[in-house]
Amino acid sequence: MQTLDILEQPLLDLTWMDLTVAVGLVLIAIGVSGWHRTGLARSFAVGAIRTVLQLTLVGYLLVYIFAIDRWYLVVAALLLMLVAASKAAVDRQDSKPAGLFGITGAALLLGSGLTLIYVSVMVVHVDPWYNPRYLIPLFGMILGNAMNAAALAADRLKGEMETRHAEIEAYLALGANSVRAAREPVRRALRASMIPTVNSLMVVGIVSLPGMMTGQIIAGSDPLVAIRYQIVVMFMLGSAVALAAVIVVLGYRRTFFTPAEQFRPTDA
Amino acid sequence: MTASFELRGVGQARAGRTVLQDIDVTIPRHLITVLCGPSGGGKTSLLRLLNRLDDPVRGDILFDGTPIVEYAVTDLRRRVALVFQTPVMFSGTVSDNLAVAAELAGVQDRRFDEQASQVMLLAELEPSLLKRPGGELSAGQKQRVNLARALMTSPDVLLLDEPTSALDPETSRALMKTIGSLSEVRRLTIAVATHRVSEARDYAHHALVLRDGRVVDSGDSERILSGLPDPDATSP
Numbered sequence: 400m401q402t403l404d405i406l407e408q409p410l411l412d413l414t415w416m417d418l419t420v421a422v423g424l425v426l427i428a429i430g431v432s433g434w435h436r437t438g439l440a441r442s443f444a445v446g447a448i449r450t451v452l453q454l455t456l457v458g459y460l461l462v463y464i465f466a467i468d469r470w471y472l473v474v475a476a477l478l479l480m481l482v483a484a485s486k487a488a489v490d491r492q493d494s495k496p497a498g499l500f501g502i503t504g505a506a507l508l509l510g511s512g513l514t515l516i517y518v519s520v521m522v523v524h525v526d527p528w529y530n531p532r533y534l535i536p537l538f539g540m541i542l543g544n545a546m547n548a549a550a551l552a553a554d555r556l557k558g559e560m561e562t563r564h565a566e567i568e569a570y571l572a573l574g575a576n577s578v579r580a581a582r583e584p585v586r587r588a589l590r591a592s593m594i595p596t597v598n599s600l601m602v603v604g605i606v607s608l609p610g611m612m613t614g615q616i617i618a619g620s621d622p623l624v625a626i627r628y629q630i631v632v633m634f635m636l637g638s639a640v641a642l643a644a645v646i647v648v649l650g651y652r653r654t655f656f657t658p659a660e661q662f663r664p665t666d667a
Numbered sequence: 668m669t670a671s672f673e674l675r676g677v678g679q680a681r682a683g684r685t686v687l688q689d690i691d692v693t694i695p696r697h698l699i700t701v702l703c704g705p706s707g708g709g710k711t712s713l714l715r716l717l718n719r720l721d722d723p724v725r726g727d728i729l730f731d732g733t734p735i736v737e738y739a740v741t742d743l744r745r746r747v748a749l750v751f752q753t754p755v756m757f758s759g760t761v762s763d764n765l766a767v768a769a770e771l772a773g774v775q776d777r778r779f780d781e782q783a784s785q786v787m788l789l790a791e792l793e794p795s796l797l798k799r800p801g802g803e804l805s806a807g808q809k810q811r812v813n814l815a816r817a818l819m820t821s822p823d824v825l826l827l828d829e830p831t832s833a834l835d836p837e838t839s840r841a842l843m844k845t846i847g848s849l850s851e852v853r854r855l856t857i858a859v860a861t862h863r864v865s866e867a868r869d870y871a872h873h874a875l876v877l878r879d880g881r882v883v884d885s886g887d888s889e890r891i892l893s894g895l896p897d898p899d900a901t902s903p
Contacts, residue, residue: 572817573748
C-alpha cells in the first residue's frame with residue numbers, strides 16, 4: 400500500500416550545500432527588514448550566524464554525550480541549559496534586582512525538573528533514566544517554554560506592582576500583609592504568563608503542527624506515535640509553565656516588600 | 668493630656684534627601700491634632716511613620732508608651748488607620764470596599780451589615796451607596812468611603828493626609844465637620860495634615876507646624892492657627 404511505502408522511506412539527509420541554499424530564506428527576512436528600515440536586518444544576519452554556530456556546536460556535543468553515555472555528562476548538560484535559560488529570562492527584564500537570577504533559577508529548576516522527572520519516569524519510562532536521546536530534547540522543550548513564562552511573569556508582576564502602587568499601600572494601611580496586598584498583581588502576572596500555553600492547547604493540530612511531532616514524522620515515525628508524544632509534550636509544557644510562573648511570581652513578589660510589610664517598588 | 672504618640676529625635680530621608688529632622692513632638696490622645704505648613708514641609712512623611720508605611724532613619728516613635736516597632740505591623744495598622752490624600756477605591760462596590768477592611772479586621776460575616784451601616788453613618792454616607800460601584804462616586808464620596816473603610820477596623824487613631832485637597836470648599840467643610848465629630852463620637856485620636864488652615868481652626872485642639880522637615884511650632888491650636896496665613900484664602 401502507498402501509505403506504508405511513505406512511512407518506510409528513509410530520512411532525507413541534508414548536506415551543508417543544502418543548508419547554504421536554505422540561507423536564501425534568511426535573505427528574504429533580511430531583505431524585508433532592510434526594505435522597510437526596521438533596523439532588524441543586522442540582527443537577522445547575526446541571529447542566523449549564531450543559529451548555525453550554536454546548533455552545530457550543540458549537535459557535536461550531543462554526538463559526544465550520546466557516545467560517552469555517562470549520567471553525569473547528561474546532568475551537566477541539563478544544568479548548563481538551566482543556567483543559560485535563567486540568564487536569558489533575567490536579561491529580558493528592564494530592572495534586575497538582586498536575587499532575581501536565583502529566584503528564576505529556582506523556578507526553572509523546580510518547574511522544569513519536576514515536570515521532566517514526571518514525564519521521563521511515569522509517562523515515557525526512559526531507560527536508562529539518564530538516556531540523553533530523550534532527556535535533553537524533552538528538557539529543552541520544557542525549559543524553553545518555562546523560561547518564556549518566567550520572563551513574562553516577572554515583567555508583568557513588576558508592571559502591575561508599579562501601576563497599583565497606591566492600591567497596594569491602601570491595603571497595607573488597612574492592616575493587610577504583603578501577600579494580601581499583592582494578590583491582584585500576582586493573579587494578573589500568572590494569567591499573562593499562562594495564557595499563551597492555554598492558547599496553544601486550544602489550537603494545536605488545527606492551526607499548526609508542533610515541532611516535536613513534525614520532527615518525528617519527517618524522521619519516519621508513524622504519525623499516530625508522533626501525536627502521542629506531542630500530546631505528552633503539550634501537557635508537560637502546561638505543567639512546567641504553571642510551576643515556573645508561580646514560583647517566579649511568589650519569589651519576586653517578596654522583593655517588593657521589606658520585612659516590616661512596607662512597599663518598596665524601586666528596590667525590586 | 669496623655670500622649671498617643673511620642674516622637675523623639677526622629678529623622679527621615681527619601682532618595683538621599685532629608686525630609687524630617689529632629690522631630691520631638693507628642694500627639695495627644697483623643698484629641699484632633701492638625702499638622703500644618705507649606706507643601707513639602709514633611710506632613711505626609713510624618714503621618715506615614717505613625718503607621719509604619721515607612722520607618723524613620725533615626726529616632727524613636729512610641730505608641731501608647733511602647734516603641735512602635737514592638738507591635739506586629741499588621742495589628743498596628745488596624746489600630747492606626749491612614750486615609751490617603753488621593754482616595755483609593757478597590758474594585759467592586761462600596762460594600763466590597765468595606766468588606767476588605769472587615770475581612771482584615773476579623774469582623775464576622777453576621778456582623779458585617781451592622782458594622783457597615785455604622786461606619787456609613789459615621790462617614791455621613793447614604794446607605795444606598797453600598798451597592799454603587801466605587802468608580803462611579805464623586806471625589807467627595809470616594810474620600811468618605813475611604814474614611815468609612817478605615818473605620819471598619821475600629822481604629823484607635825485616624826491619620827488623614829490632606830483629606831480635602833481635591834474637594835471644593837463646601838464639600839471640604841462638610842468633610843471636616845464629619846471628621847471633627849468622629850473625635851467625640853468614637854473617642855478617636857485624630858491627626859490631620861492640611862495646608863488649609865481655615866478648615867482646621869474650628870476642629871483642631873492641638874497643632875504642629877512643619878516647615879522644611881522641622882517642627883517650628885507646636886501646642887494649642889487656637890494660638891498657633893490664629894497666627895498662620897491661609898494659603899487658599901482669596902482676597903476680598
